[in-house]
Each structure stands twice: as structure tokens, then as C-alpha cells.
Amino acid sequence: MKLHEYQSKKIFDRYDVPIPKGRVANIASEAKQIAEELGGRVVIKSQVLVGGRGKAGGIRLAKDPNQAKELATEILGMEIKGLPVRKILVDEIVNIDQEIYLGIINDRNYRMPVVIASAAGGVDIEEVAEISPEKIYKLPIDPLLGLQDFQIRDIALGIDLPREYWKQFLKILRGLYLAFIENDATLAEINPLVTTKEKKMIALDAKMIIDDNSLFRHPDLMELKDLDVDAPAEIEAQKYGLSFIKLDGDIGCMVNGAGLAMATMDIISQFGGQPANFLDIGGGAGAPKVSAALRIILSDPKVKVILINIFGGITRCDEVAKGILVALRDVKTEIPVVVRLVGTNAEEGRSLLADQNIQTAETLVDAAKISVLLSNGGEK
Ligand code: GDP
Ligand code: MN
Numbered sequence: 001m002k003l004h005e006y007q008s009k010k011i012f013d014r015y016d017v018p019i020p021k022g023r024v025a026n027i028a029s030e031a032k033q034i035a036e037e038l039g040g041r042v043v044i045k046s047q048v049l050v051g052g053r054g055k056a057g058g059i060r061l062a063k064d065p066n067q068a069k070e071l072a073t074e075i076l077g078m079e080i081k082g083l084p085v086r087k088i089l090v091d092e093i094v095n096i097d098q099e100i101y102l103g104i105i106n107d108r109n110y111r112m113p114v115v116i117a118s119a120a121g122g123v124d125i126e127e128v129a130e131i132s133p134e135k136i137y138k139l140p141i142d143p144l145l146g147l148q149d150f151q152i153r154d155i156a157l158g159i160d161l162p163r164e165y166w167k168q169f170l171k172i173l174r175g176l177y178l179a180f181i182e183n184d185a186t187l188a189e190i191n192p193l194v195t196t197k198e199k200k201m202i203a204l205d206a207k208m209i210i211d212d213n214s215l216f217r218h219p220d221l222m223e224l225k226d227l228d229v230d231a232p233a234e235i236e237a238q239k240y241g242l243s244f245i246k247l248d249g250d251i252g253c254m255v256n257g258a259g260l261a262m263a264t265m266d267i268i269s270q271f272g273g274q275p276a277n278f279l280d281i282g283g284g285a286g287a288p289k290v291s292a293a294l295r296i297i298l299s300d301p302k303v304k305v306i307l308i309n310i311f312g313g314i315t316r317c318d319e320v321a322k323g324i325l326v327a328l329r330d331v332k333t334e335i336p337v338v339v340r341l342v343g344t345n346a347e348e349g350r351s352l353l354a355d356q357n358i359q360t361a362e363t364l365v366d367a368a369k370i371s372v373l374l375s376n377g378g379e380k
Helices: 005-014 030-039 065-076 125-132 149-158 163-182 212-217 232-239 259-270 285-299 316-332 345-356 365-377
Strands: 023-025 042-046 059-062 089-093 096-109 112-118 136-140 185-196 200-202 207-210 243-247 249-253 278-280 305-312 337-343 359-361
Touching: 005 089, 005 163, 005 207, 023 030, 030 042, 030 065, 030 243, 030 278, 059 249, 065 089, 112 149, 112 163, 136 149, 149 163, 149 212, 163 185, 163 200, 163 359, 200 259, 232 243, 232 285, 249 259, 249 285, 249 365, 259 278, 259 305, 259 365, 278 285, 285 305, 285 316, 305 316, 305 365, 316 345, 316 365, 337 345, 337 365, 359 365
Parallel strands: 249 278, 249 305, 305 337, 337 359
Antiparallel strands: 023 089, 042 059, 042 089, 096 112, 096 185, 112 136, 185 200, 185 207, 243 278
């Protein structure tokens, strides 16, 4: 889950990472008021969960409260890379001297957090990484030992940070690391971390990504979720503990197990069809989960057929079949349903469904072929 800049800054603030004075606003008149409180000159920053807001015109400097209101009106009317701007952050202006990049990610190759720093921070860090990778300093951090002060000094040396800033940098990176660890982040990033004409270091931008699998132990963070980013169906699915990802095809899929769900999608493609979604209902899903899944699949008007692929292990296929029947009574639909059941009590499960005029198949290949045929308007 990505956090907005203003949300990430609030978290950074709790870890003593200095941030500019400022507040978030939903309407332009509020921006004017905040600008007055901050002494007139402010920066108006669109709060959308995409990078490159500056280049898209979503970050503008205002010289007085009236201009702050004008620019706020403009920015609040914008859409940046498809996302509507609903909030703006109004921050005091900072007199930038140098822009530094400082971030921590979970690195799969190192299998530990890695601190990334560069003296060439600002808006084009991806380009820097590609064209002049030697300007990027990386240091893996053993999570059991934590981030040590000597490592922070190595990083400061690595990016040629003037000595006068080392003390501030030490405090900032310690704070950033703690914010990263304690919030189960997969990314905590400051770009740019700036030095100012007044010789202060301050986090001008902030970005955090929280590991979705840890959200159960961060209920306060879960509330920060931006509902514009995920499709509504994905949010609905989360409520029922379903892993659902909307795709562009017309064959709705309901499968137990993530690997089997992916295999199902592959086989559909193999026979020339296109899956409408990825959906893993998990093991031992009962009727309520099955009907929620069915409703979510059917909320997509493109879906022409539903393929249910269940491998019964601990879950008994006759139980699953009953669940499907209850769900289909719940959610009435004209859309054909193809079911492939294998495993424990598969025979019983299939005969329960056959009575109900549902297409059943013994193999995944058959089920996929039938589904693709039906999705192309054919009859079985
Ligand atoms: P991003 O484009 O989405 O990464 O947004 P940032 O918050 O990183 O802002 C982009 C750029 O705007 C920064 O690299 C700065 O150059 C500039 N900027 C942002 N805030 C200020 C500010 O307070 N003062 C000045 N002078 N420039 C700013
Ligand atoms: Mn930035």
C-alpha cells in the first residue's frame, strides 16, 4: 500500500526526520489560509500516488496567499496520470541548496533492507541510476544488527556529503530506518532530501510503501488507504479476504490457491481466451466467500463466462459444490458457469452440480476449452 506524501511526512515527523511546515487541504480557500499562516510564500503539491508530479505540473510555487489559492484551484482540478487530485499539501518554501536522494528498500537480491543514497537527487533519480550508476551508493543493512552509525558515516562519505551536515544526516537516516522497520515498509524514500541556504537538512518529499501483508498489525495505517488507486472490486474483495486482481479479458476465474489460479489463467490464454481476473479464494472457502467471489466477478460487465477451478484437498469437493449452489441461488445470473472439480469427493461434487445444469469438466484443459468456446459466443 502506497502512502501519500503528506501521510509519509507525518510518519517521518514522528521519527524526528525534519519536514517543512505545512498542512494538507481539500479546497483552494484552505490553501490561502495555510499560506497566510506560513508567511505567504508556499509550495502547492498535488497528493496523488504517482511519481513525477513536478514534471506533470502538479507542484507549483506561490509567492503569496492569493496566488496560493489560484494555483490550488488549478491543481485541484487536475488529473495526473489518470488519478484525480483530491488533496493538496501546502508547505512552506524551502531555499534549496543541494538535492540528495535517500531511500531504503527491501532488496530481494540481498534479502535485506538496502539503503540507497545519491548526491544527484531530485526528479530524475531513475535516469541517474541508468546513465551514471556510479553516482548511486548502496549499502545492505543486516536487519538483526540494525543500522549502525559507522554505516551512516560510510554513506555520507559515499555521497560526498559536506561534514557540516553529518550530524543532521545521522539523525535523519536513523529516523528513516526506524520508520521503515517499525511500519513494515517495503520502501521509505526522501527525494529530494535537501540542504538549505540556512545549512539545514530537510525532507522535501516523502514516500512510503507499506507491506500489505503486515497491515493487520497496523490498523492505523490501513485507514490511510487511498481508494482511488485500487479498482472498487479489489477493495470489496479485500473485505472477504479474497486475493483479487482485475484484468481485461472476459473469462471470470474463481480458483483456490494462487499457483493454481495463475496456471488456470495461463491455460485459458493457451486456448485463445482472456482471463477477466485473477482470483484466489483460498483453502476451505465456504459458501459466503464463494458468493462474495461470484458477485465480485459478475460486477465486471465484460465477463461472459465464469470458470471455477477447485482442487479439493482438505476441502471436500461436495462441500465446495454446495457452496457454489448456495452462491448461485444468492447471486442469480444468466452467465454460464463452468466448474472443474478434482480431489476429495469430486464425483459427489460434480453430480450435485450436474443436476443444476452447470457445465462440469474433469480436467482443466476441458474446462478451459469449454470456457473459451462460450466466451466466443459458442455453444457447448
Ligand atoms: P515529485 O516530482 O513527485 O517527485 O515531487 P517533489 O516533491 O520531489 O518535488 C519536485 C521538485 O520540486 C523538487 O525536486 C524541487 O526541485 C521542487 N520543490 C519542491 N518543493 C520545493 C520547495 O519548497 N522549494 C523549492 N524551491 N522547490 C521545491
Ligand atoms: Mn520527489
